[in-house]
Amino acid sequence: MKKLLLLGDEAIAKGALDAGLSGIYAYPGTPSTEITEYVQNSKQAKEDNVRSEWSVNEKTAMETALGMSYAGKRAMVCMKHVGMNVAADGFINSAVTGANGGLIVTAADDHSMHSSQNEQDSRFYGKFAFIPTFEPSDHQEAYDMTRYGFDMSEKYKIPVLMRITTRLAHSRAAVELSGPKAQNEKKLPGNMHQFILLPSIARTQYVDLLDKQAGLEEESETSGFNKYFEGEDKSKGIIVCGLAYNYLMENYPDRKVPYPLLKISQYPLPRKMIEKITEECDEILVMEEGMPMVEEMLKGFLGKGPNIRGRLDGTLPRVGELNPNSVAVALGMEDTIGQDVPDFVAGRPPQLCVGCPHIDSYNALNAALAGLAPGRVFADIGCYTLGSFEPYDAINSCVDMGASITMAIGAADAGMFPAVAVIGDSTFTHSGITGLLDAVNTQSPITVLILDNGITAMTGCQLSGATGKIEDICLGLGVEEAHVRLLNPLGKHHEKNMEIMKEELAYKGVSVVIPRRACVVDTRKLVSYKDSVKR
C-alpha cells in the first residue's frame, strides 16, 4: 500500500478525494486551512474536476455543500471552530433536512487558542444537532474515518461532523492509502420534500432525525473506531477521547495500560461500552482534548452517578490543550521537566511584518485621532488585529468576523463620535457587508477603514472574495460616493492620508476609507493603489 507523509489536515483532504469527493467548500481559518489547500493543489482533484475555490464565509460554504449533497454528490465543508458559529444555521438545519450525497463538515478546534479568540469544542455542535461526530486520534484514523464518514452519511442520510484539533491538524505523520473511489453520479433525493423545512414537513423530518440515533449509536459500538481494552486493575477505568489517547500511550511506552480503557473516536457515545467501564471500575478518569463534554455527560448535574474524574475536579487542567505531562500527572505518575527558562528571555508576540501596509494605515489613523478621547476604534479578525500591540496600540476591540462595523454602530448609537471600524478586505466580504448596510440604513455616523491588501493574509495569503469589488460594494449599499475614499498607505503619504481620515472622521454619516496596498508577504501583488486610481 502507498504511504504518504501528511499533515492531519491533508490526511482528511486525501481521504475525501479518495472517497470520491466532488466539491470542497471553505473559508480559510487556522488550523483548518490546509485541508482545502491540499485539494486546490492536488493533481488528482484537478483531473477529477473537484470544485475547491474559497467561499465568502463558512455559512455560504455550508449551504453550497448542502446543495451539492442534495444533487447526490459527495461534498466537504471545512472551517475553524469559530466558523461553526457562522455556519451554525445551515449546519443545525442540515441535520433536519438530512443528506443525499455524502456530506462531511470538518471543524478544526484550537484549544489553548494558538491562533483564535476562544477555545470552543465543536463536539457540542454535533451533539446539539444530533449529527454523528468523528474525533480521530491520529493521521491514519483521519484518513480512514473520512472515507467511512462519507459512506455513513449516505447510509443514514445525515451529515457527519469531523472534529479535529490543532495538534492533529498541524502535525505530520505517515498515512497508508487505500485507493481512490469514483465520484457519485448526480441523483435527486429519494424524498423530494426532504429539503423543504416547512413546519409540517420539518416536524416529520425531526422525528426521523431522532429515530436515526439508535442506528448511529449502534455504529459507534461496532465501527471499530471506539475500542474497549480490558485491564486487570479495576480501581480505575480510563476514557480517552481523540488525541488524548496518544498522550495516555506516551506514558505507557510498552502500550500496556493496567486499567480498563475505552478509546472514544466516534459519537454518539457507545452506550454499552460506557456502561461496561463504569460498572466494572471504582472510578473513571475522563481525558478529553477540549471541553469536558463526556465528563459532564457521565457526571450529570448533581454528580450522583459514577465516580468521575477529569477536568472538572482539577485532575486535569480546566482549560487548554492536554499534553503528555498533564496526562502523566492525572495518572499519578511523576512529572518531568528540564531547566527553567532564564528570567531574561523575553516574550516575542507575533507582529506586523516590516513594510506592512497596515503599519502606515495605523500611523495615519493614530495621528488623525490624536487629541480625541481614546477608546473609539473597533477592529476585526486578521493580521491588523496585531495593531493592538505596541508601538501602535491602535485598536480597542476584536470579537468576531465583522463585529468592527456593527460594534461601531452600537457605540455611535450610544453617543460616541467619531466611532471607527477597522476591517480587512476579506473579513469585509465575509461578514462586514451586512453591517455596513445597517449603518447606511440608519445613517450611522461611523467611519469604516477597509484595509485592502488583496488577500486573506493571516492564514497564508489565500485569494480574497473582495478583490476589485470593494468600492462597488460600498456604493451599491448606498454609501455616498464623496465618502468612499481611496488612499495609498505609504509613509511618504502620511500627511495626506491623515488629512483624508480626519475629513471622514468629521463627517456625520457613513464614510468608508480604503487604504489599498498589496501584502508584503504575498508575491502575486493582487491589488495596487495606482491601478485603482487609473481605472
Next chain:
Amino acid sequence: MKKDIIIAGVGGQGILSIAGTIGYAAVEANLFLKQAEVHGMSQRGGDVQSHFRLSDKPIASDLIPKGKADVIISVEPMEALRYLPMLSPTGWLITNTNPFINIPNYPDIEIVLEAVRNFPNHKALDADSIAKELKSARSANIVVLGAAAPFLDIEQELLENALRTLFGRKGDKVVEANIAALRAGRKFSEEN
C-alpha cells in the same frame, strides 16, 4: 532508536525547511515520525517551534514530553533558551549565535550567549557568517541543521538527499548551496 527534537526560531527564519529536511531523511531511513508545526498568527514574527519525533517504533504523542527532548535546534539564541524546560539533562543545545531583534526588550546578547555556553552539551555557531561565506545568506537555517546533524542519528547522505528533494524545484544552484551549508555546519560541530 528515539530522537525527540525541538526546532526553534522566529517566524520566517526557515524552521519548516529544517523540519522538512529531517522529515524526508527520516522517511528514507524508514523511521516512524511525528512532526507538530506552528501555523497561523505566530508565523508573523513571533516565536515558533516544531516538535519533531523520530523513532524505530510507532510514536504515540505528537508533542514531546517536557524534559525528554534529545536535541534543541535553534536558528536564534534566545529562542533556544525558551525551550530549556523541554530538554533532557543529557540533551544537546544547538544554536545560531545571531540574535533576531524585533522586540524592544531583547536582552543583552552576551547574557544570552553566556547562558547557552553554560549549558553542558551545546554547540553555538555564527551560522549567518558561515552562510554568507558560502555566498548563500539564506541558508543559515541549514547551517544550524548541519551543526545538529551529528546528534540526530541520521546519515549525512540521507540529509543531503532530503535537501535535493526539498529544494529540487528551486534549481541545482539552490540545492548545492544548501548541501554546502549542511556540510559547513557539520564541520563546525566536528571541529568544536
